[in-house]
Amino acid sequence: MAAVLDQDGITAAALELISKKGYDGLTMAALARSLGVAPSALYNHVSSKDEVLKLVEEDLMSKVDFGGFSTLPWEEAVRQWAYSYRGIFARHTPLISVIAVLPVTDAPQTLAMYEAVTEGFLRAGFPEKQIIPSIVALEAYIFGAAFDANAPADIFDSGRLADSTPHFTSAVRSLGPERNNYPSDLAFSMGLDALITGLGALRVS
Amino acid sequence: MAAVLDQDGITAAALELISKKGYDGLTMAALARSLGVAPSALYNHVSSKDEVLKLVEEDLMSKVDFGGFSTLPWEEAVRQWAYSYRGIFARHTPLISVIAVLPVTDAPQTLAMYEAVTEGFLRAGFPEKQIIPSIVALEAYIFGAAFDANAPADIFDSGRLADSTPHFTSAVRSLGPERNNYPSDLAFSMGLDALITGLGALRVS
DNA sequence: CCAATAAATGAATGACGTTCATTTATCTCA
């Protein structure tokens, strides 16, 4: 039969659906409809919805910019990588719980990223044993920050309980006259600097 | 009618169900069954399953140990807090996406924690404007690390693609003779030290 | 003691992911 479907097409359609309707809109039925096909047809090319999510994840991973590790100083490369990584997954937080548990064996794009990052760390003079834990720590921070980037601006509005939390409320207000000023970007920058400085100190040369 | 149910009872039952069957096992039907009640009865006390999750989240927050902020040096207090926080939510990662978006207005326990942590930062000499971003950065790291703690031991097994990722594969192997040695705890400790050092440098006194 | 109210029931609904027997189109090879 004329192959209307394949994994690449499914992945592309899933990404478009996600960008238009969000992850709630990503159902097998909607995905099939956007491809002009019956839902059950998808299962000839994909074993489950979870596999669709894995395909999307791999596609996104290939868009993370780790190029700096072969051209920039380590600090700059990490910064560029981290910003790119967070930026992409901030709009795909439902995938984070998938990534965190997905063995790299099945994820060539992810593996390629790790290889490049590892090379960058080696070139910067990190002892081999420190590299993986450092990457894991940075990734944890990036994933957490991706969630954070979606927090509503008024998340720290203490509301009716402001009186019982004076120090916290004052600290929130100190960030600006507007109450709703969630410092996600500032926080990301500060924490990333701290991590880069702290981890960077592990280098030997 | 005799009130068989209330929010505290529902929360406790939900927590027990989660610990026994995991988050997949937490369905409104199962929750009702464990309380000896029809599923629809729950909706007299709770507006949705999401509210159940919020109740659970608040309960867990009250178990996070932030006591060190009034008794220990700042570095120690942060460490104790972070370990406790990660330890609890590592077994409740499905809640992380809820927390990250939940305004503190509705979450008195969370607010109480923030107040105590803020006080600790003030006492340690942090400028007021740096405190919230620092907490946000630490929390991001903690949440990401909680996901990480659930990674399978062989997550970094590059498998068939080992040849094309020599540096990464070697770095993974350097962690130990056993291949399956995911350094989640080591990574958490390293990253936390880096953050504590880096953020600690923001103190003025 | 009656009326108001809070709470529990059970049946029904609408998504959703997934399965499966069946049909349809294309490819291979004699």
Add this chain to the structure above:
DNA sequence: TGAGATAAATGAACGTCATTCATTTATTGG
């Protein structure tokens, strides 16, 4: 050319969920 073999799409059906709602049941306050 024609006959399997095969890959792919279909539509009906299932089971699981969360959620709603009309109804019933028990309790409480005046």
